[in-house]
Amino acid sequence: MATIRDVARRAGVAISTVSLALNGKGPISPATVERIQAVAAQMGYMPSVMAQSLKRGHNRLIGLVLGDIGNPFFGRLLRNVDSVVAEADHMLIVADTASHPEREINTLNQLRRHRVGGIIMAPLSNDPAFAAYLREIDVPVVLIDQYVDGVRLDYVCSDNELTTTMLTEYLIRLGHRRICYLGGQPNWWTARLRLAGFRAAMQASGVNIDPDLEVVADFDGEKAYDQVARLLSRPKRPTAIVAASNLMALGALQAINDLGFSCPGDVSLTGVDDVPWGSVIKPRITTVVQPVEELAQVAAAWILERIGSRGGAAAPPRTHVAIPRLVIGESCSRV
Amino acid sequence: MATIRDVARRAGVAISTVSLALNGKGPISPATVERIQAVAAQMGYMPSVMAQSLKRGHNRLIGLVLGDIGNPFFGRLLRNVDSVVAEADHMLIVADTASHPEREINTLNQLRRHRVGGIIMAPLSNDPAFAAYLREIDVPVVLIDQYVDGVRLDYVCSDNELTTTMLTEYLIRLGHRRICYLGGQPNWWTARLRLAGFRAAMQASGVNIDPDLEVVADFDGEKAYDQVARLLSRPKRPTAIVAASNLMALGALQAINDLGFSCPGDVSLTGVDDVPWGSVIKPRITTVVQPVEELAQVAAAWILERIGSRGGAAAPPRTHVAIPRLVIGESCSRV
């Protein structure tokens, strides 16, 4: 690939003249500018972002660290983040930690070696060592979806507590009392909040929580299937299920069907978040959807802000809580 | 962030000594190496990949250009590509063209400015101008999923013709004759091949193709819904449907249900590719799935090879055709 030297030689001017001309900076005569542009175009010259960055002290790269890009939620997140940062002429280095929390520090270090201007991350880890690492990090970081206890960083999420509260209240209004809750691993930030949302709604309505019906299924479809199958084969089975994720809701639905029960006839079912093509799953599951576009846009805008104002990196951290939306399907019935 | 200069000063040695010591190259005394390592660790020094790359002439970045990362197929592709290149200490710059073919050249140019070592791309465009651009490109490119006429580049795909051939033959074996084909836009490479696969299977079995039943639904769920709804309300309706994508299959299923028909009772349905939650969609759709992991791994391995052997970039282009797998569900019945 041609370098600025080649262009300068070919155009018969100094290197600095080429730089000035192509960036439209110095007082270069129109004739010269035109000649240089012509030569550059003809040679297919493109400035090396690496070299530019080295000089300027910052490149136009942003790191995006996710636990599982295969998950459609993160896929949509990625897409929307990309569209915003591309607008600002930035590009995304995407790293998937493949659901291994222990790889996160390593991944972040790699991004730092690349001197990315900022990092957007949906963390998995939530231990003090990781928090300590984040507290010392010297590049702007915006957390998304999941938080890390003990750090002070920008954080963008939807109101996780509200998600399950809305669903639980809805079921209670329909007359349900024996409600099963399918939750995630309690070391996940969002899992704890969604559980709290469920409990708050139950208590607010004065409904007793049967501890046996509050199960952990690790945000995993198969585990949800097993748990629901187990609970449905017991005498006092639940009349409704609140699943803290779409995957678990689908696992639950499959269990309900496979055991010969009907949804919503025998068991009402609700979940969190859209599933792509959810519209063709029968019955359509009543669900609370997170505004992914909003999350992505705010996170992207914030990281660009932090990058833009070098000093402003010290500005106090902000939190944006997006309000999820209840989408009523056909998976719940009055009891 | 500390630079190599800072480390050198603090350790009381020359810059070159630090570089040599940390890279384990020169004959540096063990005592000095240890001291330098200690100082570097204490200062949190990390070499700048940009600076290294500038000197070495190549960075450890690979571009991945996709039309829609929101699509789970590409999400899984991304995840698997990332896992392979990460193994080789490379990172991925991901760019989403948001289904705008006209942005592709721009995106590729941006990646070239970043001096990525190679590019993996699922192209949308397939016009001569784009082919001409690709023919001149000075960085290794591996195409995946879709090809571009008139270029000579590595290409990784699954046997697109075979996908629809397998489905069609399966339906014919079940006794179907009036088979509807839902295809994609003919300017898409994969759409043309899948259509050809359908026709080949029909002709091989001596079944007449009713041109009215061969419709274009643009790989789009809504369009498929409309088309199927239209065809099903006519007197001589099809007894089976081959959809050239999962999205169209789901649209078709919805239309079948909404019009009061049953699947597979009245209409048999088949599709191409997994849907992430396919296992809970009733009925489970018979489908041919592409081995995404295999595609991703081959593409990643090939681009790493091209990057590795600088001269080898001129090696003749290869093509890898993966064999898709027929997964029989409950959406088809004998007629």
Add this chain to the structure above:
DNA sequence: TTTGCTTAGTGAAACGGTTCGATTGGAGCC
């Protein structure tokens, strides 16, 4: 003619590393 002001363009330093030829200082040998 000298002075001063513009305009157009140049040269060199700097960014943060790597690499290689040059330079030490000391040990071993005669």
Add this chain to the structure above:
DNA sequence: GGCTCCAATCGAACCGTTTCACTAAGCAAA
């Protein structure tokens, strides 16, 4: 003591760009 040799370390060039102080030329005013 002078020689060679080797291990350990250093210095400088270089990668591709930007930026800024500087110069050379042209011209108007004094």
